[in-house]
Amino acid sequence: MAKRKGKTVILDTKPSIIGNAAAVGKKESEGPLGKEFDKVYEDTTLGEECWEKAESGLLKTAVCTAIEKAGKALYEIDVAYSGDLLNQCIGSTFGLRELKLPFCGLYGACSTMALSLIQASLAIESGGFDCTLAATSSHFCSAEKQFRYPLEYGGQRPPTAQWTVTGSGAVVLERKKGDYPYIDSIHIGTIQDLGVTDANNMGAAMAPAARSTISDFLRDTSTGPSDYDLILTGDLGAVGSELLKELLMKEDGIDISAVHKDCGLLIYDREAQDVHSGGSGCGCSASVLCSYILNGMRKGEYGNILFIATGALMSPVSSREGESIPGIAHLVNIRRERSK
Amino acid sequence: MAKRKGKTVILDTKPSIIGNAAAVGKKESEGPLGKEFDKVYEDTTLGEECWEKAESGLLKTAVCTAIEKAGKALYEIDVAYSGDLLNQCIGSTFGLRELKLPFCGLYGACSTMALSLIQASLAIESGGFDCTLAATSSHFCSAEKQFRYPLEYGGQRPPTAQWTVTGSGAVVLERKKGDYPYIDSIHIGTIQDLGVTDANNMGAAMAPAARSTISDFLRDTSTGPSDYDLILTGDLGAVGSELLKELLMKEDGIDISAVHKDCGLLIYDREAQDVHSGGSGCGCSASVLCSYILNGMRKGEYGNILFIATGALMSPVSSREGESIPGIAHLVNIRRERSK
Numbered sequence: 001m002a003k004r005k006g007k008t009v010i011l012d013t014k015p016s017i018i019g020n021a022a023a024v025g026k027k028e029s030e031g032p033l034g035k036e037f038d039k040v041y042e043d044t045t046l047g048e049e050c051w052e053k054a055e056s057g058l059l060k061t062a063v064c065t066a067i068e069k070a071g072k073a074l075y076e077i078d079v080a081y082s083g084d085l086l087n088q089c090i091g092s093t094f095g096l097r098e099l100k101l102p103f104c105g106l107y108g109a110c111s112t113m114a115l116s117l118i119q120a121s122l123a124i125e126s127g128g129f130d131c132t133l134a135a136t137s138s139h140f141c142s143a144e145k146q147f148r149y150p151l152e153y154g155g156q157r158p159p160t161a162q163w164t165v166t167g168s169g170a171v172v173l174e175r176k177k178g179d180y181p182y183i184d185s186i187h188i189g190t191i192q193d194l195g196v197t198d199a200n201n202m203g204a205a206m207a208p209a210a211r212s213t214i215s216d217f218l219r220d221t222s223t224g225p226s227d228y229d230l231i232l233t234g235d236l237g238a239v240g241s242e243l244l245k246e247l248l249m250k251e252d253g254i255d256i257s258a259v260h261k262d263c264g265l266l267i268y269d270r271e272a273q274d275v276h277s278g279g280s281g282c283g284c285s286a287s288v289l290c291s292y293i294l295n296g297m298r299k300g301e302y303g304n305i306l307f308i309a310t311g312a313l314m315s316p317v318s319s320r321e322g323e324s325i326p327g328i329a330h331l332v333n334i335r336r337e338r339s340k
Numbered sequence: 341m342a343k344r345k346g347k348t349v350i351l352d353t354k355p356s357i358i359g360n361a362a363a364v365g366k367k368e369s370e371g372p373l374g375k376e377f378d379k380v381y382e383d384t385t386l387g388e389e390c391w392e393k394a395e396s397g398l399l400k401t402a403v404c405t406a407i408e409k410a411g412k413a414l415y416e417i418d419v420a421y422s423g424d425l426l427n428q429c430i431g432s433t434f435g436l437r438e439l440k441l442p443f444c445g446l447y448g449a450c451s452t453m454a455l456s457l458i459q460a461s462l463a464i465e466s467g468g469f470d471c472t473l474a475a476t477s478s479h480f481c482s483a484e485k486q487f488r489y490p491l492e493y494g495g496q497r498p499p500t501a502q503w504t505v506t507g508s509g510a511v512v513l514e515r516k517k518g519d520y521p522y523i524d525s526i527h528i529g530t531i532q533d534l535g536v537t538d539a540n541n542m543g544a545a546m547a548p549a550a551r552s553t554i555s556d557f558l559r560d561t562s563t564g565p566s567d568y569d570l571i572l573t574g575d576l577g578a579v580g581s582e583l584l585k586e587l588l589m590k591e592d593g594i595d596i597s598a599v600h601k602d603c604g605l606l607i608y609d610r611e612a613q614d615v616h617s618g619g620s621g622c623g624c625s626a627s628v629l630c631s632y633i634l635n636g637m638r639k640g641e642y643g644n645i646l647f648i649a650t651g652a653l654m655s656p657v658s659s660r661e662g663e664s665i666p667g668i669a670h671l672v673n674i675r676r677e678r679s680k
Binding site for chain 1: 341342343344347349350351352389390392393418419423425426427428429430433434436437440441442443444445446447448449455458459462463465466467468469470486526528529530531533653654655656657658661663666668
């Protein structure tokens, strides 16, 4: 049975990450992590007639690859948790439809990889499920079409804007022990809204949520940044990352700068790839975690990491109606005994 | 620890429903269950400038009333699970924002009340949470605006169409034992898609999912319809309910007609209220379960019920792109020792 410290839940079963995979588009494959991804689609339509179907295809590839790498058959997956940015989460629904898995839909915007890992872990911890799946996706073109402008319009982007990652990540968790990275503890975030209204500056909207979750977690567990090999945020980008570090220093006296990285800054070469403040979208943290980071943990490069994925829980309608952007950040502590 | 039989999970902690509440609009208050609801808004704008904010207000009222009726303070709620039909689930986000609860967003379309109950139950079963909240909402006007036509257009509705309920329901679950209705077991559904494409006939799209979940559950638990006082579907309406009964009879030889009711048929007087095939929307099953049904269980009218909420996991975009409508149905077995 899991134990609770403050708002942090320490898992007893320590679900093992027995498979992980990431599928991405061309631009992501040209970035610094290009060689880490399991599958690259040079043609980001995936041969489909519309971007939404392409996104579903990406998700399906990541999910099926993760299951295969875990050495599992589809029928051995007891439940799949997934969600995405598209209205009514159709990326996940249509991506998973043919796989016939018991399915729980989530909505956490760009926090979805952490949210799905949390729910997939709690399902195992409950005793009712042995093998669970966590996944999410995003696609630059489906996101632009839905949230911003038609691609053909060629709208200008301010320097604080981020670039939605065309990518999907999936993880298979299992109860069994073994030499795998595992989920040690989880922390479900609380909605934070400091009144940011600029939808071209999501990093600033999400940083307060990341700050709150990280500082609560460190206090709950009586640990500090130096206890972790990596504090990995989802997609705060350049602007949001700086703000997070400032907020943690100023409000909590916590300095994470020695161990902090952000998936939105890892996935692209910001200078060469013209992505302004960095990558974003559910698929950003998902494809980085499910390739570079988990591969690195398997190789012994990291033994104890905090993965904090942040989400901006707004919609174009809420923004038009004058609402500010509520942020949320969910945290997962992933560990593996160091091999050195 | 929970135990698994087939795809059904029998909970060990039997989370107690210590509080439930429903908030609805004028039309719902004029239906047969009018006296059951905790709060009725004669003005369905709730004094807000837009329908989305009105929906968030409904949700907030249901949530706060359920927490109050449970005798809890906000800080005692360890996690809230909620979702809704609006793009990016803003009904839930903005409804819960000010309550500062740890929050997990869900997307299950009209299955959300069952999905949130399942996740809130698994959270307790994991040992990591003592007191959890499950909620959802829908609003006729925000749904029409988003999914169909502007209200001012006055579009005609075919006889198979359903009427989106303006309502919200919320439940507070707790680990403690006592004389409460409790969650005995849960069953997470699998996406079913038989190729229905008529978005004005959701009942037909969702009935196969309900059939699959009900027949799997009955087989897993070696029980039959006569073991239950009530088999309550979410919002299949008149067309979908008939189809469900036919499918179960034809495919599985199961006759649920003696104990079957549908929230979409309970909430309105179909003749007098001109709602065609019945009520629908996340708020339909939520407001019926969280008032009439759970109140009835407390009064000893029902001792053992199956609550099966169904969802159509499509979007206007997927329909425009020629996709059929994938359905899902999640099941919760709620029990209370009969008082007679």
